[in-house]
Amino acid sequence: MISAVAIGANTNNKILQRRSNALARARLALTDKLQSNGIISTDMLQNELRRIFHDELLKWDRKRYLSAPFFAMKAAMVHAKTGKTKAYDHMRRASLFKVFSTWRDYCSQERRRIPRFNQLQVDLFSTTRLLKVAFNRWHRLARLYTEAARKHRIVLTRFAREHFVSWRFQASHYRKLKARALTNWMQYGETVMTSPFHNWQEWAINKRNSRCVRERFLHAHRRIKERKLLSRVFRHWNHQMLYGRVSALYTRHELMEMLAAKTKKLEEMETQIEAYKAQQLQQK
Secondary structure, eight states: OHHHHHSOSSOHHHHHHHHHHHHHHHHHHHHHHHTTTSOOOHHHHHHHHHHHHHHHHHHHHHHHHHHHHHHHHHHHHHHHHHHHHHHHHHHHHHHHHHHHHHHHHHHHHHHSOOOSSOHHHHHHHHHHHHHHHHHHHHHHHHHHHHHHHHHHHHHHHHHHHHHHHHHHHHHHHHHHHHHHHHHHHHTHHHHHHHHHHHHHHHHHHHHHHHHHHHHHHHHHHHHHHHHHHHHHHHHHHHHHHHHSOSSOSSOHHHHHHHHHHHHHHHHHHHHHHHHHHHHHHHHO
16 A cells, blocks of 8 residues: 555656655645744654655545446446447347348239248247247357356356445444544643543542551540440559558568468377367277
């Protein structure tokens, strides 16, 4: 497709002239856009040349795909018209031949000598015989031509249908593309003004959510600490109410004295048990 546009059936001078004209058109378009005060850079010139080249390709592509079905339809119509003309000419010659041959036979019959046999039946038999031989061969050939014409019509119909379907799909695609481009162009200002704030808005929402999560964890931690503090306070208060002190129930000296008293009491109980056993033995 690119070679068909860039190289055509032209000389090198014409191709160079066409490229020079495209370069001049690009410069003129950029000059009109910048109002002769802006600076035309090489990138701007290359982009303008690409745009002109893309427009030429688009026009050539659209012309090729849109004109092919109509050229095929035109060829089919010309072929059908030629066939109808030939059929009409054949029917006219056959009708005229039939009429004039009958008239000629009638005119020549009066001058002819009356034979001993029926000349009309002989002529009819010979004509029928010859026509049958010719008609059989023509019938086989006509059947082949009819079958070929039917298949050609089927192929041509399928070809035209496929091209029309492709053309409808291509037209729908270009229509949607233009509508999308128009929508994007109408929303260009809003997109340029609002898109830079989308990331900031997302960042702010994430920060707010993370802060809410941290505050929720901090609040839960404070609530647990307060519950532990209240539990410790009430436990100490209960200990104070029961034992009159908060630190511990007994001191080290008191615990040693209690241990010594319990040990002494345990020894006395063991002594009493031994004495009771000895008394029981004496009684026996």
